[in-house]
Structure formats: structure tokens, C-alpha cells
Amino acid sequence: MHPCQVDVPNPVDAGDIAVLTSHLTKTFESPSGTVTALDDLNIQVRRGEFICIVGPSGCGKTTLLRIMAGLEKQTSGRIYVHRSSNNRPLTAMVFQSDSIFPWMTVERNVGYGLQMQGVPKKQREETVKKLLAMTGLTAFAQSYPHQLSGGMKQRVNVARAFAADPEILLMDEPFGLLDEQNRLILQKELMDIWQESQKTTVFITHSVDEALVLGDRLLVMTAQPGKVKRIIDIDLERPRDIVSLRGDRRFIELYSEVWHLLSEEVRRSRARQE
Ligand SMILES: Nc1ncnc2c1ncn2[C@@H]1O[C@H](COP(=O)(O)OP(=O)(O)OP(=O)(O)O)[C@@H](O)[C@H]1O
Numbered sequence: 500m501h502p503c504q505v506d507v508p509n510p511v512d513a514g515d516i517a518v519l520t521s522h523l524t525k526t527f528e529s530p531s532g533t534v535t536a537l538d539d540l541n542i543q544v545r546r547g548e549f550i551c552i553v554g555p556s557g558c559g560k561t562t563l564l565r566i567m568a569g570l571e572k573q574t575s576g577r578i579y580v581h582r583s584s585n586n587r588p589l590t591a592m593v594f595q596s597d598s599i600f601p602w603m604t605v606e607r608n609v610g611y612g613l614q615m616q617g618v619p620k621k622q623r624e625e626t627v628k629k630l631l632a633m634t635g636l637t638a639f640a641q642s643y644p645h646q647l648s649g650g651m652k653q654r655v656n657v658a659r660a661f662a663a664d665p666e667i668l669l670m671d672e673p674f675g676l677l678d679e680q681n682r683l684i685l686q687k688e689l690m691d692i693w694q695e696s697q698k699t700t701v702f703i704t705h706s707v708d709e710a711l712v713l714g715d716r717l718l719v720m721t722a723q724p725g726k727v728k729r730i731i732d733i734d735l736e737r738p739r740d741i742v743s744l745r746g747d748r749r750f751i752e753l754y755s756e757v758w759h760l761l762s763e764e765v766r767r768s769r770a771r772q773e
């Protein structure tokens with residue numbers, strides 16, 4: 500059993516739930532004492548939805564993703580991650596910093612997860628080819644990471660995660676280090692791939708703009724210890740285009756609502772540090 504898949508009463512009744520947390524709490528012991536990273540967190544992620552998470556630095560966003568990925572174990576509470584088939588990995592993670600293998604070509608990096616799953620060569624090549632095309636990397640299939648720009652490396656990361664075809668895609672500020680042009684291009688590409696695959700995605704960002712362009716819903720977390728401050732439905736039509744959204748009345752309303760909630764928490768977080 501995957502470490503995440505713990506004793507939620509009856510997963511058969513889980514309906515369209517992809518991830519469910521119940522009273523999820525995580526504490527860390529540090530030299531300065533016990534740190535409560537997550538405190539009684541109750542959330543539901545629906546199958547196929549794109550949910551974004553924002554919150555002040557240190558509020559527990561990465562910790563939550565790592566628990567979903569089974570890389571970290573909660574201190575108390577429960578988490579259920581839905582599995583529809585035993586042949587697919589439960590999760591795949593895209594990190595902020597590039598985490599591709601420097602000694603492998605782009606093509607091999609993208610196909611790595613599939614190789615690990617034992618997918619036959621021909622099928623692997625087809626998937627890799629499709630994802631390289633979708634992320635604009637076809638011409639760089641034989642390049643090594645040091646020959647790529649930061650934006651291209653993140654494309655490899657995204658392509659690799661989609662290629663693995665996990666139940667749930669976990670993305671931790673994947674575009675945080677990119678310049679604005681590259682970020683906008685990658686957001687658009689991610690949206691196109693996501694719309695085709697309809698894969699459940701949990702996406703952490705520091706950018707309210709980015710959350711509103713990408714997400715179906717937005718979880719705003721409180722300053723540490725991380726709790727749910729608000730979950731907001733992003734009722735903007737798709738496909739979305741950031742340039743036209745910036746003049747959209749609903750976008751502006753949502754932006755100011757989220758910014759207000761977030762800035763309260765950022766202030767609380769800073770006050771505690773001072
Ligand atoms: N392995 C660890 N040991 C001790 N403390 C930890 C550990 N991992 C995280 N923490 C603490 O837990 C809290 C939440 O950390 P986390 O990395 O989840 O925050 P975050 O919301 O992702 O922040 P950021 O936006 O800066 O990435 C922080 O106070 C952090 O110092």
C-alpha cells in the first residue's frame with residue numbers, strides 16, 4: 500500500500516475525490532523547538548480539477564505536497580489519495596528548482612519514469628515524442644540539460660511528469676524562477692496539456708495572477724501553522740488568456756479578494772518573525 504493511502508473509511512464511496520485530508524497535522528522538531536507546519540488541515544481535491552495553493556512563505560505548502568507524494572508522513576490525521584489503477588504511479592512531482600538528470604539527454608529524461616515503470620520501448624518512444632512536441636522540445640531531444648535555458652529545463656520537467664501519467668500531478672512553484680515571458684508561455688503550454696489530459700493537478704504558486712489563470716479552485720492558506728483560510732472557486736471561462744484577463748472585471752474582483760486574504764496572512768507571518 501502506498502504510504503498515503505491510509506484508512507479513510509470507504510474509498511469506494513469517495514465519489515469524485517482525488518485527495519482527501521482529514522485533520523491533517525504535521526509537526527517538525529527543530530533546535531528551536533517544535534514547528535507546527537500543518538494544523539488540522541481539511542481539504543478535498545476533486546478528480547480532474549486543477550487546484551492552486553497560495554500562502555505566505557513557511558506556511559506548509561511544500562510539506563502538504565510532500566505528504567501527498569508519500570515523501571513525508573503526517574504526525575496525525577488522515578490522507579487518502581485515490582488510485583484508479585495499479586499500473587500507474589500515484590503521483591509525479593515537479594519541483595521549483597530543476598531536477599532533471601544532467602547526464603541524460605532531454606529525450607531520456609522525459610522517458611525516465613516510463614522506463615522505471617517497465618513500459619515497452621515502442622510505447623515509451625511514442626509518449627516521449629508526443630510530449631516533446633507539446634512542450635516545444637522536439638528539436639532538443641538529443642540535447643543535454645546544460646545546453647538548455649532555464650525555461651527549457653522546466654519544460655523537460657513538466658514533460659517528464661506528464662509522461663509518467665500519474666493519477667495526480669503535484670507542482671511546487673514550477674515556474675517561480677522563470678522570467679515573465681517564459682512563465683507566460685509555459686503557463687499556456689501547461690494549460691493546453693492539462694486540458695487534453697484532464698489530470699488532477701495540485702499547483703503551488705506565489706503568484707496570484709498565475710493561480711487565477713490556471714486554477715479551477717484556489718486554496719488560500721494561513722500563515723504558519725498552515726490551515727485553510729479560504730477556498731475560492733475561480734469562475735473564469737476557459738480557455739483563459741492572461742493578457743485579456745487582466746482587463747476582465749471578474750478577474751480583477753477575484754484578484755483583489757485573494758490579495759486581501761493573502762496580505763493579511765503575509766502581515767501576520769512577518770509580525771511573528773519580527
Ligand atoms: N525537514 C524539516 N525539518 C524541520 N522543519 C521543517 C522541515 N521541513 C519544513 N519545515 C518547517 O515547516 C514549515 C513549513 O515549511 P514548508 O517548506 O512546507 O513551507 P512553504 O509554505 O512551502 O514555504 P515557501 O513558500 O517558502 O516554499 C517551515 O517553518 C519550515 O521551516
Ligand SMILES: [Mg+2]
Pocket residue numbers: 560561562671
Ligand atoms: Mg515551499
